[in-house]
Amino acid sequence: MDKHDQHDAHHHQGNRIEDKRLITGAGKYASDWNVAGQLYGYFVRSDRAHAQIAGIDTVAALAHPGVKKVFTGEDAVAAGYVLPPHSLTLPGKNGSKAKPTRRPVLAQGKVRFVGEAVALVVADSAAAAQDAAELVAIDYRDLPSVVRPDQALEPGAPQLHDDVPGNLLFEADAGDEKEVEAAFAKAAHVTRLKVESTRVSPSPMEPRACLVAYDAKADSYRFNVVMQGVTTLRKQISAWTKMPEEKLVFEAHDVGGGFGQRTVAYPEYCALMIAAKALGKPVKWVSTRIEAFLTDTHGRANIIDGALALDAQGKFLAMRLDWINDMGAYLSPGSVGHIRNTSVCMTGVYKIPALYATFRAPVTNCTPVGSYRGAGRPDIAYAVERLVNQAAADIKMDAAELRRLNFIPPEAFPYKTPTGSTYEIADLPGLLSKALKLGDWQGFAKRRAESAAKGRLRGIGISTVIENTGAGNADKDEVEIRVDGTGVVEVHMVAKTQGHGHETTLSAIVANTLQVPVEQIKLVQCAPGNMLQGNHTGGSRTTVGAGSVSYLAANKLIEEGKALAALEMKLEPSQINYAKGEFRSAESSRALKLADLAKAKPLKVVAEGKFGSTFPNGCHIAEVEVDRDTGVTEIVRYCAVDDCGEVINHAIVEGQLHGGVVQGVGQVFGEHIVYDRESGQPLAASFMDYYMPRAGKLRELKGEEHPTPSKVSPLGVKGVGESGCTASLPVLVGAVIDALRPLGIEHLDMPMTPSKLWHAMQTAKA
Numbered sequence: 001m002d003k004h005d006q007h008d009a010h011h012h013q014g015n016r017i018e019d020k021r022l023i024t025g026a027g028k029y030a031s032d033w034n035v036a037g038q039l040y041g042y043f044v045r046s047d048r049a050h051a052q053i054a055g056i057d058t059v060a061a062l063a064h065p066g067v068k069k070v071f072t073g074e075d076a077v078a079a080g081y082v083l084p085p086h087s088l089t090l091p092g093k094n095g096s097k098a099k100p101t102r103r104p105v106l107a108q109g110k111v112r113f114v115g116e117a118v119a120l121v122v123a124d125s126a127a128a129a130q131d132a133a134e135l136v137a138i139d140y141r142d143l144p145s146v147v148r149p150d151q152a153l154e155p156g157a158p159q160l161h162d163d164v165p166g167n168l169l170f171e172a173d174a175g176d177e178k179e180v181e182a183a184f185a186k187a188a189h190v191t192r193l194k195v196e197s198t199r200v201s202p203s204p205m206e207p208r209a210c211l212v213a214y215d216a217k218a219d220s221y222r223f224n225v226v227m228q229g230v231t232t233l234r235k236q237i238s239a240w241t242k243m244p245e246e247k248l249v250f251e252a253h254d255v256g257g258g259f260g261q262r263t264v265a266y267p268e269y270c271a272l273m274i275a276a277k278a279l280g281k282p283v284k285w286v287s288t289r290i291e292a293f294l295t296d297t298h299g300r301a302n303i304i305d306g307a308l309a310l311d312a313q314g315k316f317l318a319m320r321l322d323w324i325n326d327m328g329a330y331l332s333p334g335s336v337g338h339i340r341n342t343s344v345c346m347t348g349v350y351k352i353p354a355l356y357a358t359f360r361a362p363v364t365n366c367t368p369v370g371s372y373r374g375a376g377r378p379d380i381a382y383a384v385e386r387l388v389n390q391a392a393a394d395i396k397m398d399a400a401e402l403r404r405l406n407f408i409p410p411e412a413f414p415y416k417t418p419t420g421s422t423y424e425i426a427d428l429p430g431l432l433s434k435a436l437k438l439g440d441w442q443g444f445a446k447r448r449a450e451s452a453a454k455g456r457l458r459g460i461g462i463s464t465v466i467e468n469t470g471a472g473n474a475d476k477d478e479v480e481i482r483v484d485g486t487g488v489v490e491v492h493m494v495a496k497t498q499g500h501g502h503e504t505t506l507s508a509i510v511a512n513t514l515q516v517p518v519e520q521i522k523l524v525q526c527a528p529g530n531m532l533q534g535n536h537t538g539g540s541r542t543t544v545g546a547g548s549v550s551y552l553a554a555n556k557l558i559e560e561g562k563a564l565a566a567l568e569m570k571l572e573p574s575q576i577n578y579a580k581g582e583f584r585s586a587e588s589s590r591a592l593k594l595a596d597l598a599k600a601k602p603l604k605v606v607a608e609g610k611f612g613s614t615f616p617n618g619c620h621i622a623e624v625e626v627d628r629d630t631g632v633t634e635i636v637r638y639c640a641v642d643d644c645g646e647v648i649n650h651a652i653v654e655g656q657l658h659g660g661v662v663q664g665v666g667q668v669f670g671e672h673i674v675y676d677r678e679s680g681q682p683l684a685a686s687f688m689d690y691y692m693p694r695a696g697k698l699r700e701l702k703g704e705e706h707p708t709p710s711k712v713s714p715l716g717v718k719g720v721g722e723s724g725c726t727a728s729l730p731v732l733v734g735a736v737i738d739a740l741r742p743l744g745i746e747h748l749d750m751p752m753t754p755s756k757l758w759h760a761m762q763t764a765k766a
């Protein structure tokens with residue numbers, strides 16, 4: 001079946017195969033795993049932002065009934081589990097490299113953020129482990145702390161690591177400084193704007209959990225752990241613990257959300273390995289929600305100072321960006337995405353001839369930062385789109401028209417950006433026109449007047465964004481298809497759904513290619529012990545990668561089936577036709593089903609592929625009303641036109657967009673990890689004080705597709721998992737600022753809380 005039939009066949013597939021299991025409580029999550037004789041771990045965590053550890057007294061804890069052992073940093077050092085791997089291998093300024101941070105899996109000598117694991121208490125019940133943990137006495141000597149990344153770089157700031165002078169982990173630049181200087185010198189207008197993409201907690205529903213069993217005979221470990229795919233996690237745990245990858249076996253069934261946070265190796269998993277080996281029994285740990293806030297990697301956390309140079313007609317001449325990326329106390333294993341991705345799409349959807357950007361990544365006494373849905377793409381889109389809006393206001397030009405004037409034109413694709421990326425294909429003017437119509441851009445003035453009559457400030461925002469999805473770190477993506485004598489088609493891969501609906505979409509790709517009912521397909525992700533290669537699910541790459549290879553594997557199965565059928569029928573493979581699960585030939589009256597061919601020996605094919613980046617893009621338009629008396633913002637319209645290439649399942653794509661947009665809503669209107677600047681204590685570490693967007697905050701999302709099929713993937717698909725997040729930050733903040741601009745307010749940083757807006761409006765009035 002060619003990809004166009006494939007596309008049609010997928011139309012109107014609504015219900016997701018996995019939903020019945022997931023919403024009737026029949027899912028099996030990491031903390032549901034239990035094995036006979038297991039012990040329970042509880043971590044004693046630092047309650048200081050920065051302190052020397054003068055001593056740890058475990059006597060009382062050890063005497064507590066049920067306690068088996070207490071592990072500390074000395075055990076971690078003895079095991080050699082001290083240097084986490086990291087992926088920040090980008091070339092730095094003047095050939096420099098990122099400075100790796102030593103991080104024993106249990107703190108040794110010093111703690112550097114609130115929540116850092118200091119000791120692991122293992123007991124025969126979870127309650128006993130927790131009770132005993134309270135008896136561990138740690139003698140701290142407090143040190144001054146620093147929680148703001150810009151302050152961490154100032155002279156005289158408290159220093160976190162002896163081998164990271166000035167707290168500067170990594171420094172880099174991109175583009176041509178001289179060219180940019182020259183362009184700014186001759187510009188008719190320069191717009192400047194400094195914005196912050198705030199530190200947030202991704203907060204998947206399922207907290208982390210891990211059960212580790214050690215097999216002394218094989219000297220191997222088995223993990224039941226929440227994950228986004230096995231390959232990255234296995235590689236990182238192997239690097240941290242120096243255990244060969246084949247000695248680390250992982251099993252997970254359902255995963256309750258990931259958002260990037262569930263990709264990486266965490267110290268707790270390695271500490272559990274130490275305990276399981278020492279005690280000869282499996283050890284289980286389930287994170288509490290407060291531990292999730294304190295120790296799961298945070299997202300975003302960067303400050304971007306931007307400037308845009310324009311000529312007298314409004315054409316962009318050059319852009320300058322200065323980034324400070326807060327990395328937290330240690331370089332997380334998932335450290336690179338949110339830095340690399342910013343540079344991949346640094347000029348957004350615009351033709352900007354000259355570009356210069358500098359990056360500095362300091363350490364701070366905060367939770368380590370890693371990838372969060374979009375990983376750098378929302379941050380760069382936010383900085384660039386806010387700059388463009390500000391420029392439009394500065395030169396008094398319509399924000400949509402300024403965009404249209406500066407778009408990369410359709411005929412310029414494939415388009416090479418100043419930072420060396422090649423955008424494959426997009427139709428930006430078409431996208432914009434569709435969105436302006438859907439969002440009734442022209443009718444806004446009237447709606448603004450109607451809102452004003454009710455005493456409300458109405459604003460409109462627009463964002464036009466592009467992002468890279470698809471390419472991964474793995475050498476290739478592999479998919480294995482097995483068919484047995486019953487006709488069940490098992491599809492194996494190492495990506496891992498966390499709620500994305502892969503059982504529906506990836507099964508559909510195989511079912512449609514084989515022209516068999518989808519019920520015949522069984523998707524198996526990350527089967528324990530299966531050493532297939534491939535990328536974890538992240539970077540919106542599963543459909544482009546594993547999805548495309550599923551299609552190739554199904555076609556390979558048909559070809560191999562033809563060869564086998566030909567042998568059976570004593571014909572040539574070229575004489576065999578395949579349709580709807582059956583092999584036939586004009587030369588024979590026989591018909592052989594896939595199952596018939598698999599009776600004697602199961603059929604098995606492995607296909608592989610290596611794909612570059614695809615570039616989904618979109619135009620979102622939103623309107624808000626701000627209540628002058630309370631500062632409360634209502635999102636009154638939200639329209640999204642997106643190009644993710646060919647769509648496998650329309651309902652799922654819409655759901656992905658909706659979810660991404662609402663995560664943006666969360667960051668824009670309330671989510672914020674704040675630390676006290678004096679003590680370094682986190683001030684929002686539970687859902688009592690950390691905002692979560694509710695369904696009512698975004699009542700309706702009107703979406704339309706505007707596909708330009710990708711040739712990178714044989715299915716024509718581009719990723720979509722992060723698109724909503726990327727477009728929503730600038731469009732919503734843009735709408736709020738547009739509402740407040742008549743009062744003279746040009747900039748506020750997220751989150752747009754009622755109190756912040758109320759104070760800004762009061763000050764503006766005065």
Ligand code: MCN
Nearest residue numbers: 257258259373499505539540541542543648649719720721
């Ligand atoms: N899809 C489709 N047609 C396309 C593109 C995608 O039907 N042209 C479908 C896919 O088959 C898949 C879903 O949309 O079911 C998302 O696909 P894709 O864009 O390939 O992204 P991934 O599957 O690789 O998911 C990763 C992405 C990321 S990086 C984050 S973070 C994120 C996200 O997806 N985390 C999520 N969406 C999430 N959704 C849920 N429910 N939970 C998370 O943790």
